[in-house]
C-alpha cells in the first residue's frame with residue numbers, strides 16, 4: 001500500500017475536462033470492487049429532477065468512473081478512482097472542510113482509501129482504510145480487509161476482517177460478507193424471483209391485493225403481552241407467487257409497536273376479533289416489477305426478490321418444517337401514515353420484513 005497522493009496531485013492527474021458527467025441523488029464509492037459495476041448500472045438523473053438538497057456528480061472517462069463529488073448539504077467530499085490496465089487500483093476520498101454548512105477547516109482531509117490486489121485477472125484482496133478523524137465524525141482509524149476465495153466455479157466467498165484502534169476493536173472481527181452457496185440458496189427463499197414495488201395507481205396490469213381493513217384478526221405480543229398492531233393483509237393467491245409450502249393465502253401483517261420484537265404467529269389460530277390499531281388508511285396498492293437497485297431500496301412496499309436488510313441477514317426458520325421461510329414483503333417506515341397515536345415507524349427509518357412458511361408468519365423489524 002502506497003502513501004495516498006495529495007488532493008492537489010489527484011486533481012491534477014484526474015482532469016475532468018471532457019468527462020462524461022452524470023448526476024445521482026446519492027452515489028457512494030463503497031468497499032467492494034463490484035460496486036463499480038453497481039454504480040455503472042445505477043440510473044443517473046437530470047439535475048433538475050433531484051429532490052434532495054445534496055447530490056453526487058460522477059465523472060467518467062472512456063466509460064470509467066474517475067471521480068465522485070458529493071455536493072450540497074452534509075459533508076461534501078471528493079473521491080478519486082485510479083485505474084490501471086482496465087481495473088481499479090486505488091481510490092481516495094477527501095472531506096473538503098465543510099460540515100453541515102459550517103466551515104471547520106481550511107484544508108481538505110483524507111477520509112478513506114481503497115487498495116486493490118488482483119491475481120490471474122481476478123480480485124484477490126481489497127483493503128479499505130478509514131483514517132482517524134476528530135473533526136467530521138470523531139472516530140479512530142479502522143482497516144477492513146476483504147479476501148476473495150475462488151474455486152473452479154468462480155467466486156466462492158469473501159472474508160471480511162475488521163480491525164481498528166480503540167476499545168471496540170481489541171480482536172479482529174471476521175465475517176463472511178459473500179457466500180455463493182448461501183446466495184444461491186436464498187434465491188429460492190422468496191415468493192417471487194423478481195421484486196415488485198408499490199407503484200402509482202396508473203399501473204393496472206400488475207395489481208396485487210394489499211388490503212388494509214379495519215376488522216381483521218390480531219393477537220398479543222409474546223414478549224410484552226400488548227396487542228399486536230394490524231398493518232395490512234397481503235393476498236398471495238396471485239399465480240406469480242410460488243406458494244409451495246405456504247398454506248396461508250391472506251397473510252395478515254402484525255407488529256408490536258410497543259417492544260419492536262420479532263413476531264411469529266399462525267394466522268388461522270388467531271381468534272381474537274379486535275384489531276388494535278391500524279397505521280394505514282384503507283387502500284389497495286398496485287405493484288410493478290422493478291430492477292433498479294436504488295428504486296428497490298427506496299420502495300415503500302417491496303414484494304419478493306431478496307430482502308434488503310438494514311442490519312444482519314435475518315431469514316427465519318419455520319417452526320413446522322424447519323426450512324428457511326419464504327420472504328414475502330418489506331414495508332418501509334412512513335412517518336406520514338398516522339392513525340390515532342400510531343405512526344407507521346419501525347424504529348429509526350426502519351423496515352418490517354414479512355416471511356411465511358406452512359401455517360406460519362414471521363415479521364421482523366430492523367432499523368438504523
Ligand SMILES: [Zn+2]
Nearest residue numbers: 221224256259
Ligand atoms: Zn411487544
Ligand SMILES: [Zn+2]
Nearest residue numbers: 318321357358
Ligand atoms: Zn414450513
